[in-house]
Amino acid sequence: MAAAIKNPGWWRGLFGAVAFGAFGFGLVIALRAISDLPLYQTEQTGYPHVIVPAITAPLGFLWGFGCFDYWLRWAAGLPTIPDDHSQHGAKSWKDYFKFNTDHKVIGVQYVVTTFIFFFLGGLMAMLIRAELAQPGTQIVEAATYNSLFSTHAVLMIFVFVIPVFAGLANYVLPLMIGAPDMAFPRLNALSFWMLPLAGILFIGSFLAPGGAFDAGWTGYAPLSTGAPLGQSFFNLGVQFAGASSIATALNFLVTIITMRAPGMTFWRMPLLVWANLSTSLLVVAATPFIAGVQFMVLFDRALHTNFFDFGAGGDVISYQHIFWFYSHPAVYIMMLPGFGIVSEVISTHARKPIFGYRLMALALIGIVVLSYSVWAHHMFVAGMFSWLRVPMMITTLLIAVPTGIKIFSWLGTLYFGKIHTYSTAMLFALAFIVTFTIGGISGVMLGMVPIDIHVSDTYFIVAHIHFVLFGGSVFTIFAGVYHWFPKMTGRMYDEKLGRVHFWGTLVGTWGTFIPMHWVGMDGMPRRVADYAEQFGNWNLMISAFAFLLGAVQLVFVYNMVVSWRFGPKAGANPWRANSIEWQVSSPPPIFNSTEIPRVVGGPYEFGIPGAKHAIMAGEGTEGAEVPAGEKSVVGTSP
Amino acid sequence: MYGRLPIVKMLLVTIALTVVISAVMVPINWNGQGASTAAPKIDHLLNVMIVLSSFVFSLVMVMLFYALWKFKAKPGDESDGEPIHGNTRLEIAWTLIPTVIVLFAGGYSWKVLDDIEDPVKDHLTGSVFSQQYAWSFAYPGKDYVWSEGELHVPVNRQIQFKMHAMDVIHSFWVPEWRIKKDNVPGITTTAIVTPDKVGTYQLVCTELCGFGHATMRAKVVVESPSKFKEWVDGLEQKLPEPYMDVLKEESVTNPPALGAGGA
Incomplete structure (x- = not known):
C-alpha cells in the first residue's frame, strides 16, 4: 500500500x-x-x-x-528520473489507463473518453425528445428539463466535439508531419487528464443540492449568478476543459511550426494540419475569454463581486459580449478540424489533388480572422448598442465566402477524379457537404438582422446549430473515425455496418432537424419543456426520428468495439493515401518511424506518375542526401 | 478541360431545380400569420432569401450528383484521377460571386431593418415589465395605469415599448408582429411595432428565465383606438411602487434605431 x-x-x-x-x-x-x-x-x-x-x-x-x-522534481532541484520511455507507447490495454506521454496513446484516450461523453449527452437528448414528444409534462419536470438540455449541450460542446477533434489530431497530426511525437508530450498527457475531470464536474452537478446547472450552456447572467450550486460546477468544469484545450492548442502550434519533417514547407502541409493550425490560433486567443467570464460568474456567486449584479452597478449585457467573444470563435473551433478531415477523405477517395489547395488554406485563415469580428450576431435582440448590429451582420454574411470556397473546392476535387464510395468515411464526407450547405444557408438567414429578430431564440436556432454541429461537425468526426480506424487499431471495421450507421444517421439527422426550422419560424421558442398544442404533431415526428438517430449510433459502437477486437487485419495503407501517416505500419511503431521522413512534394499528388509526398526510411535516398544531423530520431524531447 | 463538362445543361438543371424548390417553398407562409407593418417586409426578405438559397443549394446538389454519376470509379479501377490542381478563374469566380450575393443580402437587410424600426412622431409609448414568470404593462396618461398578463394596444399606430426586467433576462416576442427584444435588468430596451390587424395574440418569453419559462405567456389584444381608450380608462390599478421606481430611473441605454439620428 x-x-x-x-x-x-x-x-x-x-x-x-x-x-x-x-x-x-x-x-x-x-x-x-x-x-x-x-x-x-x-x-x-x-x-x-x-x-x-x-x-x-x-x-x-x-x-x-x-x-x-x-x-515538480525539476523545480525542486531533485534529481529527475531519467526518461526510459516507460511512459511511452501501449503494450496492453492497461497502458491506456495510465499517465502516458505517447501522442498515439493520448489520441486513443481522447477519442474513447470523448465518445463516452457523446453517449451520455446523447442519452440526455433522448430524454429531452421523450419529454417533447407531446405537449404538457410527461417524464421530467420543467426544472429537471432545464438541467437536461443544459448538460446535454455542455457535454457535447466542451467534452465531446472540441476535444474529440483534438484527440484525432493528436493521433494523426504528428504522423502526418513526420514528427516522432508532439512538442510537449507531458503537457499533452496533462491536457488529456484534465478532460475527464471537466466531464465529471459537469455530470457531478446532478448530485448538487438544487440539481445540475440549468441556465443553458450559455449560462447568461443574472440567471446563472443566482442559480443553485450546480452552476458553480459548470463554472469550474469549463476551467478544466478550457485549460486542457488551451494547452493542447499551444502544443499543436509549436509542433506544427517547429517539428515538420525536412522538406515539409507550409505549402506542403496536408489540409488537416492547416485546419488544426487555424483551430489552435482560435483556441489560444479565444478560450481565455470563456475561462475569464466563468470565473467572473463564480466570483459573483461565491465572493459577491458585482460584475453582473445590476442592482450594484454591474452590467448584465457585458456577460454576453465576453461569452460570445469566445463562443463564436468556438463554433469554428468545432468546425475547422472537420474541414481538414473532409479534405483528406475526399481527396483520397476521389483520387484527385485538392482543388485550389492554397485558396483552401487561405480560406481557413480568412475564417479565423473574420470569426473574431462577428460575435454580436448572437445578440441582435439582446438590447445591446443597436448600431453594432449592421457591421456585425456584414462580417457575419462575409464569413459565408471562405466557407463557400471550401464547399466549391471539395466539389471541384470530385471532378475528373475516380470517386470511390466503398468507405463509410467517404459517405459521411459527401453527406457533410450537403447537410453543411443547409446549415450554412440557415446561418446566412440568421445573420440577417430582420430575419434574426423573428427567429432568434426559437427552434429555428436549434435546427441551425444541430445542422452545423451534428450534420457538420459530428459527420466529419464520424468520417475521421472511420478513415483512421485502420491506422489506429490495425484492423478494418465492417463496411456493411458502417453503411447502416451512415444511412440511419443521415435520415435521422434530416428527419429530426429539418422540421425544427418550421416549428421555430411558426412560433415555438427554444428551451421549453412544454409548448402549444399546434406544434404537437411535428414534435412527435421529430422525436421519432431522434430515437432512430439515437438507436443507430449503437450500430456504430458495436462496429467499433467488435472490429477493434476481431476485425480483419488492415494493411499500412488500405485507402492508398499519400500522406505520411499511411506510409508507416498500422498501428504505427513507437516513435512513428525509425527515421524521420523527407518530404519532397505536395500531399495530394494523385494521378502524377512518380510523384511522391515523402520518402520514408529504408526507401532509396534518390533525390537528396539526408544531412547527418537530421537522422537522429528517438525521444529527445526535454 | 471544362469544355468537357456540359456546363449549359448543368446550369439549366440548376435553374429548373431552383424554380421548383422556390415554387414549393415561397407560397408557404413559414412565419405564420402576420399582424404588423413589419411582418410583410420581413416575410418578403425571407422569400428573397429562399429563392437565393434554393439557387445555391441546387447548384451544390447538381455539382455533387453530376460528379458522383459521371466520375464514380468502376469496380476494380485502381487508377487515379486527373492531376488537376485548380483553376484560378473558377476560384476567383466562386469567391467574388458569393461576396456579391451576401453583400446584396446585407444591404437589403439593412434597408428592411431601417424601415421596420423607423420611429414616427405620433407614436404611443407603453411600458413592459417582466419578472419570473409574468408580464405586466403600464400605460402612460395623467397617471400610469397597470395591467397584469394582458396587453392592449390600438391598431394602426406605432407603439414604442420601453421594457424592463425585474430579475433575470426575459424576451418579448409576439410571433405575429415578427418583433422580439430582450428585457434586461438594469437597463431599458426599446421595441418598435405598428400592429395592423385587430385580434388576440400571444406574447411569448423567448429567453430562458427559469423553470417557469415555458409557460411565461401573456395575452395581447389589438383593437380599435376607441376600444383601446375604453379599456385603458377602465383600468383601476395604478402602477405599484417598485415598478414606478424603475420607470423613474429609466435610463435609455438602447439608442434609437439607425437613421433616427441619435447615438
Whole structure:
C-alpha cells in the first residue's frame, strides 16, 4: 500500500484527490471558524466548503496520478528520473489507463473518453425528445428539463466535439508531419487528464443540492449568478476543459511550426494540419475569454463581486459580449478540424489533388480572422448598442465566402477524379457537404438582422446549430473515425455496418432537424419543456426520428468495439493515401518511424506518375542526401 | 478541360431545380400569420432569401450528383484521377460571386431593418415589465395605469415599448408582429411595432428565465383606438411602487434605431 501511494497512479491519484479535497474543505472551515462565521454557508449560491474542494480535489488527483511529477522534481532541484520511455507507447490495454506521454496513446484516450461523453449527452437528448414528444409534462419536470438540455449541450460542446477533434489530431497530426511525437508530450498527457475531470464536474452537478446547472450552456447572467450550486460546477468544469484545450492548442502550434519533417514547407502541409493550425490560433486567443467570464460568474456567486449584479452597478449585457467573444470563435473551433478531415477523405477517395489547395488554406485563415469580428450576431435582440448590429451582420454574411470556397473546392476535387464510395468515411464526407450547405444557408438567414429578430431564440436556432454541429461537425468526426480506424487499431471495421450507421444517421439527422426550422419560424421558442398544442404533431415526428438517430449510433459502437477486437487485419495503407501517416505500419511503431521522413512534394499528388509526398526510411535516398544531423530520431524531447 | 463538362445543361438543371424548390417553398407562409407593418417586409426578405438559397443549394446538389454519376470509379479501377490542381478563374469566380450575393443580402437587410424600426412622431409609448414568470404593462396618461398578463394596444399606430426586467433576462416576442427584444435588468430596451390587424395574440418569453419559462405567456389584444381608450380608462390599478421606481430611473441605454439620428 505504501508503494502504491508513493508511485504515481490511480491509488496515489485517489489519495491526492481525497487529501487535497480535505485540505480545501478544512481551509474553508478553519477560516470561517476563526472569522466567527457559521461553518457552513448554504445559501443558494454559496457553498464555499464545496466549491474550494471542487477545485483542489481534481488538482490533487492530477498530482497523484503523476501529471506534475517530472516538473515538480525539476523545480525542486531533485534529481529527475531519467526518461526510459516507460511512459511511452501501449503494450496492453492497461497502458491506456495510465499517465502516458505517447501522442498515439493520448489520441486513443481522447477519442474513447470523448465518445463516452457523446453517449451520455446523447442519452440526455433522448430524454429531452421523450419529454417533447407531446405537449404538457410527461417524464421530467420543467426544472429537471432545464438541467437536461443544459448538460446535454455542455457535454457535447466542451467534452465531446472540441476535444474529440483534438484527440484525432493528436493521433494523426504528428504522423502526418513526420514528427516522432508532439512538442510537449507531458503537457499533452496533462491536457488529456484534465478532460475527464471537466466531464465529471459537469455530470457531478446532478448530485448538487438544487440539481445540475440549468441556465443553458450559455449560462447568461443574472440567471446563472443566482442559480443553485450546480452552476458553480459548470463554472469550474469549463476551467478544466478550457485549460486542457488551451494547452493542447499551444502544443499543436509549436509542433506544427517547429517539428515538420525536412522538406515539409507550409505549402506542403496536408489540409488537416492547416485546419488544426487555424483551430489552435482560435483556441489560444479565444478560450481565455470563456475561462475569464466563468470565473467572473463564480466570483459573483461565491465572493459577491458585482460584475453582473445590476442592482450594484454591474452590467448584465457585458456577460454576453465576453461569452460570445469566445463562443463564436468556438463554433469554428468545432468546425475547422472537420474541414481538414473532409479534405483528406475526399481527396483520397476521389483520387484527385485538392482543388485550389492554397485558396483552401487561405480560406481557413480568412475564417479565423473574420470569426473574431462577428460575435454580436448572437445578440441582435439582446438590447445591446443597436448600431453594432449592421457591421456585425456584414462580417457575419462575409464569413459565408471562405466557407463557400471550401464547399466549391471539395466539389471541384470530385471532378475528373475516380470517386470511390466503398468507405463509410467517404459517405459521411459527401453527406457533410450537403447537410453543411443547409446549415450554412440557415446561418446566412440568421445573420440577417430582420430575419434574426423573428427567429432568434426559437427552434429555428436549434435546427441551425444541430445542422452545423451534428450534420457538420459530428459527420466529419464520424468520417475521421472511420478513415483512421485502420491506422489506429490495425484492423478494418465492417463496411456493411458502417453503411447502416451512415444511412440511419443521415435520415435521422434530416428527419429530426429539418422540421425544427418550421416549428421555430411558426412560433415555438427554444428551451421549453412544454409548448402549444399546434406544434404537437411535428414534435412527435421529430422525436421519432431522434430515437432512430439515437438507436443507430449503437450500430456504430458495436462496429467499433467488435472490429477493434476481431476485425480483419488492415494493411499500412488500405485507402492508398499519400500522406505520411499511411506510409508507416498500422498501428504505427513507437516513435512513428525509425527515421524521420523527407518530404519532397505536395500531399495530394494523385494521378502524377512518380510523384511522391515523402520518402520514408529504408526507401532509396534518390533525390537528396539526408544531412547527418537530421537522422537522429528517438525521444529527445526535454 | 471544362469544355468537357456540359456546363449549359448543368446550369439549366440548376435553374429548373431552383424554380421548383422556390415554387414549393415561397407560397408557404413559414412565419405564420402576420399582424404588423413589419411582418410583410420581413416575410418578403425571407422569400428573397429562399429563392437565393434554393439557387445555391441546387447548384451544390447538381455539382455533387453530376460528379458522383459521371466520375464514380468502376469496380476494380485502381487508377487515379486527373492531376488537376485548380483553376484560378473558377476560384476567383466562386469567391467574388458569393461576396456579391451576401453583400446584396446585407444591404437589403439593412434597408428592411431601417424601415421596420423607423420611429414616427405620433407614436404611443407603453411600458413592459417582466419578472419570473409574468408580464405586466403600464400605460402612460395623467397617471400610469397597470395591467397584469394582458396587453392592449390600438391598431394602426406605432407603439414604442420601453421594457424592463425585474430579475433575470426575459424576451418579448409576439410571433405575429415578427418583433422580439430582450428585457434586461438594469437597463431599458426599446421595441418598435405598428400592429395592423385587430385580434388576440400571444406574447411569448423567448429567453430562458427559469423553470417557469415555458409557460411565461401573456395575452395581447389589438383593437380599435376607441376600444383601446375604453379599456385603458377602465383600468383601476395604478402602477405599484417598485415598478414606478424603475420607470423613474429609466435610463435609455438602447439608442434609437439607425437613421433616427441619435447615438
